[in-house]
Amino acid sequence: MHGDHVKLYIPGPIEVSGDTFQAMSAPMIGHRSKDFAALYEKIHPQLQSLFGTTRPVYLSTSSAWGVMEAAIRNLVQKKVLNCCGGAFSDKWLDVSLRCGKQAEAIQVEWGSPIDPVAVEQMLATGEFDVVTLVHNETSTGVQNPLTEIASVVEKFPDVLLVVDTVSSFSAVPIAADDLGIDVLLTGSQKALALPPGLSLFTVSEQAMERASGIHDRGYYFDFLEFEKNAQKMMTPSTPCISLIYGLAWKLEQILDEGPEKRYARHERLNAMVHDWVDSHGFKHFAPEGYRSKTLTCVDNNRGIDLPAWIQAMREKHSLVINGGYGKIKGKTFRISNMGDETDETISSMLDALSDTLPS
Numbered sequence: 001m002h003g004d005h006v007k008l009y010i011p012g013p014i015e016v017s018g019d020t021f022q023a024m025s026a027p028m029i030g031h032r033s034k035d036f037a038a039l040y041e042k043i044h045p046q047l048q049s050l051f052g053t054t055r056p057v058y059l060s061t062s063s064a065w066g067v068m069e070a071a072i073r074n075l076v077q078k079k080v081l082n083c084c085g086g087a088f089s090d091k092w093l094d095v096s097l098r099c100g101k102q103a104e105a106i107q108v109e110w111g112s113p114i115d116p117v118a119v120e121q122m123l124a125t126g127e128f129d130v131v132t133l134v135h136n137e138t139s140t141g142v143q144n145p146l147t148e149i150a151s152v153v154e155k156f157p158d159v160l161l162v163v164d165t166v167s168s169f170s171a172v173p174i175a176a177d178d179l180g181i182d183v184l185l186t187g188s189q190k191a192l193a194l195p196p197g198l199s200l201f202t203v204s205e206q207a208m209e210r211a212s213g214i215h216d217r218g219y220y221f222d223f224l225e226f227e228k229n230a231q232k233m234m235t236p237s238t239p240c241i242s243l244i245y246g247l248a249w250k251l252e253q254i255l256d257e258g259p260e261k262r263y264a265r266h267e268r269l270n271a272m273v274h275d276w277v278d279s280h281g282f283k284h285f286a287p288e289g290y291r292s293k294t295l296t297c298v299d300n301n302r303g304i305d306l307p308a309w310i311q312a313m314r315e316k317h318s319l320v321i322n323g324g325y326g327k328i329k330g331k332t333f334r335i336s337n338m339g340d341e342t343d344e345t346i347s348s349m350l351d352a353l354s355d356t357l358p359s
């Protein structure tokens, strides 16, 4: 049935290991049972440690956009500042407006990082009460200067910081409490190497207080519902229990490997891809110093026919990379080193790229 398995080196969804699928096939349990509470209770301290928080970590049965939209609905009273510089961060502005909120963008060119000074200037107007930031802009391969931006936002005590770490969580260190992040969110199908459908997030005390004064939070993504249920180690509605089994397995693996070793592995594998880029006459789309550690966005400066190349690697080597996203499709290509990749798998993937690269 899986004879035509094509291994994914696209930056999400990424390859999911057989042992993860095995873990997900455990028998179903009732979501209001002691068994579920025990499952959540077991993974909760592990999640807190990875999130770098003493706050609860909530499980949302949705892709990341669910929580990204939820943060807008639960927290924006005055106006949200959306830091935009790629497909995901640009879309967040659109989502804010669709939620009927006042919203404005700091717009940088795709491929550029967000400038903390620009954030400070905007916040100094006093117009804003929420900032959204995509930490690792998966569409452009830019890792934004989170620490610098977080310390800017700290200077404005009434402004909440919402950070999307969908493609960086668990691959680079991110400490929610130390950085003063009010909502830290991630999804299952990228850096965590699980199938899609589950999101994880934290909400600071101040953000929870803000939410309690906002009246159109809805139900499915109401932060207060998550909090009320988490006190009993449960979720507001029936969660994706199989994915949570997968998460429990993944967390064990992550903690067995050790977060520091995991960060180092991602850095090393990412450097291998960068070496390949440099030695094959390509340029990076993101500037030095702001390059993602979990994927590489490559400028197609050689004008390669990307669909033909990707088809060739699919047919000959049963793997694929991505031929660019949104308005930079065809102009860039992206290679993921997220999840369970090793020196061996990255090295053989790069050999396959060389082997099929049109001359």
Ligand SMILES: *Cc1c(COP(=O)(O)O)cnc(C)c1O
Binding pocket: 012, 063, 064, 065, 066, 088, 134, 136, 137, 138, 139, 164, 165, 166, 167, 187, 190, 196
């Ligand atoms: C993939 C991605 C999202 C959207 O995730 P969905 O699972 O499609 O909701 C958001 N932000 C970033 C940075 C992403 O890479």
